[in-house]
Amino acid sequence: MNNVMTIGEHQAAITFDLEISMFRGEFVELNGGADFYSPDVEGLRREGETSLRVPLEACSQRGLDPHKIEVTE
Numbered sequence: 001m002n003n004v005m006t007i008g009e010h011q012a013a014i015t016f017d018l019e020i021s022m023f024r025g026e027f028v029e030l031n032g033g034a035d036f037y038s039p040d041v042e043g044l045r046r047e048g049e050t051s052l053r054v055p056l057e058a059c060s061q062r063g064l065d066p067h068k069i070e071v072t073e
Helices: 041-062
Strands: 004-007 010-017 022-027 035-038
Touching: 004 041, 010 041, 022 041, 035 041
Parallel strands: none
Antiparallel strands: 004 010, 010 022, 022 035
């Protein structure tokens, strides 16, 4: 996968949104929406760390695995 940022143990796909002139990150292996934006790479890492905490804490409180389960057919 190109344009990947690792935050903690988690990988986020990184794209650039021309409409808003910002980088967008999205954690690829997590359930739920955990995306984040910033105009620069340093800010993207900070926003990613903040964005990552929310689903991880919610899953921890509920005793759930935050990772997507792959379905094979």
